[in-house]
Amino acid sequence: MxxxxxxxxxxxxxxxxxxxxxxxxxxxxxxxxxxxxxxxxxxxxxxxxxxxxxxxxxxxxxxxxxxxxxxxxxxxxxxxxxTEEDVLLFMRPKKLLEIASARWAEETAGISVNGLKIKTDRESQAMITGAALQEIDDPTYSCQWKTEGGFVTLVADEIKAVAKAVRAHVQACFDKEAVLIAQVEAVTTEEELNLIKW
Known part of the structure; x- marks a missing residue:
C-alpha cells in the first residue's frame, strides 16, 4: 500500500x-x-x-x-x-505468470530426436505416450509418425526413444519452473526478483 x-x-x-x-x-x-x-x-x-x-x-x-x-x-x-513487501506482493504473481508462460513455450516448442523433429505440444505428448503404451504391449509394433519433415516409420525401439526423449524434455521444463518458483518465493527485494529469468 x-x-x-x-x-x-x-x-x-x-x-x-x-x-x-x-x-x-x-x-x-x-x-x-x-x-x-x-x-x-x-x-x-x-x-x-x-x-x-x-x-x-x-x-x-x-x-x-x-x-x-x-x-x-x-x-x-x-x-x-x-514498502518492499508491497512491491513483492504485487510483482511475485506477475513473475510467476511470466515463468509459467516461458515454460509452456519451451515445453511445446518441439525437440529433435535422432535427427527427427518431434512436436511436443500437449496433443503430441499424448499421442506419443499412446504409441509407447502400444509398443509395451506389442514389441513388434511400428507406426507411421508425422514429424515436421513429414511421415517416417517408427519401430518399437524408436517409439520408445522418442517417448523417453519427449518425457525427459517436458519434465526438464517443469523441473526448471519449480526451481525458479522457489527462487521467486525466496527473494526479499524487487531487484532480486527482476534478476530471475527463464
Missing part, C-alpha cells in the same frame, strides 16, 4: 490507503463526510452531491509520484512510498 496522509486542518486528519501498482491515476475526493479515492484523473466524479476534489495524482512504482492538482484545503499532506 501507499498512503496519502492528511494532517488535521481545514479537512479532517486521515490516512488513505492506495493499493500498490506499477502505475496508477487517482483522484481524492471528500464527499458525504468521508474521503473517497477514484481510480482516474481528469473528468471523474464520485457521483455524490457536494463532492470536493482534493487531489489528483499519478503514482508509479515504489516511490514515483506526480501531483496534477492539490486543493488548498489539504496543504501539508504526504504521499508515502510503498
Amino acid at each position: 501507499r498512503r496519502i496522509i492528511i494532517p488535521a486542518g481545514a479537512m479532517p486528519a486521515a490516512e488513505i490507503e492506495i493499493p500498490y501498482s506499477e502505475q496508477g491515476e487517482y483522484t481524492l475526493f471528500y464527499a458525504a463526510n468521508r474521503y473517497i479515492v477514484v481510480d482516474s484523473v481528469g473528468n471523474c466524479s464520485t457521483g455524490i452531491p457536494d463532492e470536493m476534489k482534493l487531489l489528483e495524482v499519478l503514482l508509479t512504482g515504489k516511490t514515483g509520484k506526480h501531483v496534477i492538482f492539490a486543493a488548498d484545503e489539504i496543504t501539508g499532506y504526504e504521499i508515502t512510498d510503498a
